[in-house]
Amino acid sequence: MKTKMKQRQTIKSVLTLLFLFFFIFSQAQLKGGHILGAMGLQSGTQAPANTLSVYVPGYFYNACSLRNEDGDESISNPDINMFITGAGAAYISDLKILGANYGATILLAFASNTIQGNTIDSKNSLALTDMFLQPVQLGWHNKRADFVFNYSLYLPTGRFTAGASDNAGLGMFINEFSGGTTLFFNDKKTFHFSVLASYEINGKKKDTEIKTGDILSVEGGLGKTFYMMNAEKTAPKSILNAGLIYYMQFKVSNDKIPAGNLILEPEKDRIGGVGAEVNYFHIGCRTSAGLRWISEMGAVNRFQGNTFFLTLAHVFSLEKEKNNK
Numbered sequence: 219m220k221t222k223m224k225q226r227q228t229i230k231s232v233l234t235l236l237f238l239f240f241f242i243f244s245q246a247q248l249k250g251g252h253i254l255g256a257m258g259l260q261s262g263t264q265a266p267a268n269t270l271s272v273y274v275p276g277y278f279y280n281a282c283s284l285r286n287e288d289g290d291e292s293i294s295n296p297d298i299n300m301f302i303t304g305a306g307a308a309y310i311s312d313l314k315i316l317g318a319n320y321g322a323t324i325l326l327a328f329a330s331n332t333i334q335g336n337t338i339d340s341k342n343s344l345a346l347t348d349m350f351l352q353p354v355q356l357g358w359h360n361k362r363a364d365f366v367f368n369y370s371l372y373l374p375t376g377r378f379t380a381g382a383s384d385n386a387g388l389g390m391f392i393n394e395f396s397g398g399t400t401l402f403f404n405d406k407k408t409f410h411f412s413v414l415a416s417y418e419i420n421g422k423k424k425d426t427e428i429k430t431g432d433i434l435s436v437e438g439g440l441g442k443t444f445y446m447m448n449a450e451k452t453a454p455k456s457i458l459n460a461g462l463i464y465y466m467q468f469k470v471s472n473d474k475i476p477a478g479n480l481i482l483e484p485e486k487d488r489i490g491g492v493g494a495e496v497n498y499f500h501i502g503c504r505t506s507a508g509l510r511w512i513s514e515m516g517a518v519n520r521f522q523g524n525t526f527f528l529t530l531a532h533v534f535s536l537e538k539e540k541n542n543k
Contacts, residue, residue: 247487248430248473251372251392255525258463258495259441261414262398263364264357267312267319273531277302281521287485302329318356325350345386347376370394389424413438431471439463459497466490487519504533
């Protein structure tokens with residue numbers, strides 16, 4: 219009897235190890251919560267004070283290939299298309315902290331085919347994914363440069379079970395700190411270059427000792443702002459912002475995946491990408507639409523593909539309401 223019990227325990231241990239090794243080698247690298255492509259032109263600039271922006275994002279990622287630790291193609295056309303949408307709000311106040319305007323952002327999102335790592339069988343229908351919350355956003359505005367500092371949280375509100383292929387979330391709390399600037403090359407602030415660096419600290423995945431390594435993301439762009447004048451040529455009726463954008467992402471510390479008495483640490487991943495962005499804001503309607511496209515390159519230990527990001531927003535001016543009271 220004891221022999222049979224030991225055999226069962228041995229078989230169970232072997233199956234567990236096989237599962238872990240499958241999990242490791244099928245995913246190779248674990249993904250973080252930061253969505254590349256969400257920032258681009260003027261990423262180092264905070265929106266005007268006394269505004270509330272309500273927005274709907276549309277993120278689409280098409281994986282064209284899976285790259286190995288040498289950057290060579292290991293799988294072509296993996297047939298993975300990730301989609302995220304939802305509803306969010308961003309509030310910028312006139313409250314000053316250290317000379318900066320205070321703001322906050324929240325996004326309730328839904329995702330399909332959530333990419334957790336390098337597995338090619340990530341298949342889930344559109345479902346609630348992890349929530350994005352930015353309780354601290356500070357913005358400084360100077361004559362030739364803007365600056366921002368942000369603290370963000372990713373809350374594990376999406377469905378997650380370790381090893382499942384239909385997870386809607388990543389199953390972990392994430393803390394992220396970011397800072398950046400937008401530099402203006404003329405007095406009218408119509409020609410600009412921006413950079414925003416974000417450092418992501420990932421917690422352990424739900425009900426496991428698996429921990430995703432820290433991740434550094436850098437995003438920004440070089441662009442030009444155009445003011446479309448009204449018929450009388452007395453005031454602008456709309457604003458067009460267009461230019462080239464980029465992003466880079468690096469795994470700073472190794473993933474940690476327990477396997478028995480071992481802690482496996484797969485090689486780090488990285489990615490780069492360049493593309494274009496165009497934004498249109500109608501001043502009278504106070505509505506905006508923005509589109510970003512980025513083609514990825516130089517991927518190591520991760521998917522390489524194309525990112526599309528569409529944002530529709532309406533901006534409420536709280537200054538008008540304040541003046542009317």
